[in-house]
Structures are given as C-alpha cells and as structure tokens.
Amino acid sequence: MAKQYDVLFRLLMLGDSGVGKTCMLRRFTENEFDSSHISTIAGIDFKMKTLEIDGVKVRVQIWDTAGQERYQTITKQYYRRAQGIVFVYDITNQPSFQHLAKWVSDVDEYAPDMVQRILVGNKCDAEARRQVTKDQGSKLAENYGMEFFETSASTNSCIVESFTRVTELVLQAYKRDVDSLLGSLDEYLDKIALEDDRFAPHIIGDSQKNCAC
Numbered sequence: 001m002a003k004q005y006d007v008l009f010r011l012l013m014l015g016d017s018g019v020g021k022t023c024m025l026r027r028f029t030e031n032e033f034d035s036s037h038i039s040t041i042a043g044i045d046f047k048m049k050t051l052e053i054d055g056v057k058v059r060v061q062i063w064d065t066a067g068q069e070r071y072q073t074i075t076k077q078y079y080r081r082a083q084g085i086v087f088v089y090d091i092t093n094q095p096s097f098q099h100l101a102k103w104v105s106d107v108d109e110y111a112p113d114m115v116q117r118i119l120v121g122n123k124c125d126a127e128a129r130r131q132v133t134k135d136q137g138s139k140l141a142e143n144y145g146m147e148f149f150e151t152s153a154s155t156n157s158c159i160v161e162s163f164t165r166v167t168e169l170v171l172q173a174y175k176r177d178v179d180s181l182l183g184s185l186d187e188y189l190d191k192i193a194l195e196d197d198r199f200a201p202h203i204i205g206d207s208q209k210n211c212a213c
C-alpha cells in the first residue's frame, strides 16, 4: 500500500468568536459552508487534510479554536504544539481586527519560536459591511512580518490559497527536519528490503516492501 503521507504538521486557527474560523475550515476540508453560527464548544476541534507540496505529501491537522474568552485557558495549551498559525479577523468587524494584538502576543508567549504565521481577513464577500480596509490588513500583516490574505468562506475565495501557503511556510521552516525524516524513512525501507532479500528470498515484491509503514 502506498504511503498516505510523508509528514504531519499541526496548524492552529486563532481569532475572535464569529470571525468565521469554523466556516473557513469546513470550506477547506469539505467544501461546504453553513450560514448559521454555532460557536465552537469545548474550546477546540480539528480536521485533517492532505496536501502535496514540492513532491512531499503533507498531512495537516488543523485545530479550530473557540474565540470566546472563557475557553482561552484550554486553547492556550495547544499553542506550543503548533507549527503554523492562521490569525483570522472579520473585515466587517473592527474590534476583531483590534484584538489581533492580543492573539499575537499570546502566540509570542506560548508558541514555539519557529511557528509560522499568516494573517487572514475573512468575509471579503461582504463588501457593503466592510469596516477594515484591505490596506489596513496588509499594513498590519507587514508590521508583524506575516503574509496577508483576504478570504471568503462563503464564496470560497482564497481559502485553499491561504491554508496552502501557511503549510508551505511550515514545510520550508522545517525542511531540514523533513529531509532527514524522509531520508531515514527511505533508508529504513531499503534496509527492510535488503533484510527480506537476505532472510526470505522467496518473499520479494512491492507488496512486501511497502508493508513497513
């Protein structure tokens, strides 16, 4: 059986309640959109998706956190296990943009130094209700040294691009680790194949070789 993925990364979505984190994640993983707002309860939930980037099959485990204040003690426990962070605000909600400072400072405090971050202004379909200009979003991202995207989970605008980009950044940041992991996996598979040849010459062929997963 072919290997299903080469490497697993954890991404975390952070931002105020109602900015659209759950909708973005559902759009990305299931291509669905729900117009009702059911707050993420119990603090945290996750979905998985596999992407292929530069020939590497990357399985991303995307953690969707609850934006509500009362869950933040729980969600902070997940920061240190993240390799990538997607900060989300709602372009129709100025306070969600102002609160980014707090989300970013929490990440500075609790997440690993190597964590990769992007900034996303969601709900860009709702132009008539816009309260944060694209320029403001892009300037803030620049100040924080992050790449910036405006997305819409509703119209599926830039959703795939933003999740793919943060995954690419994580892959680049952890490239050395990934290369050595893939190298040792290949060596391991070669070694197993050699041992099969030596000790069980009658059992050869791909089906045996690929069982070491």
Ligand SMILES: Nc1nc2c(ncn2[C@@H]2O[C@H](COP(=O)(O)OP(=O)(O)OP(=O)(O)O)[C@@H](O)[C@H]2O)c(=O)[nH]1
Residues within 6 Å of the ligand: 015, 016, 017, 018, 019, 020, 021, 022, 023, 024, 034, 035, 036, 037, 038, 039, 040, 041, 065, 066, 067, 068, 122, 123, 124, 125, 126, 151, 152, 153, 154, 155
């Ligand atoms: N117009 C528009 N509405 C959106 C978009 N994304 C989400 N919404 C709406 O915004 C509301 C909140 O979306 P959620 O995804 O539940 O928000 P959340 O950030 O996960 O909220 P918490 O779980 O409470 O942290 C819902 O009513 C969605 O339908 C979008 O791209 N455009």
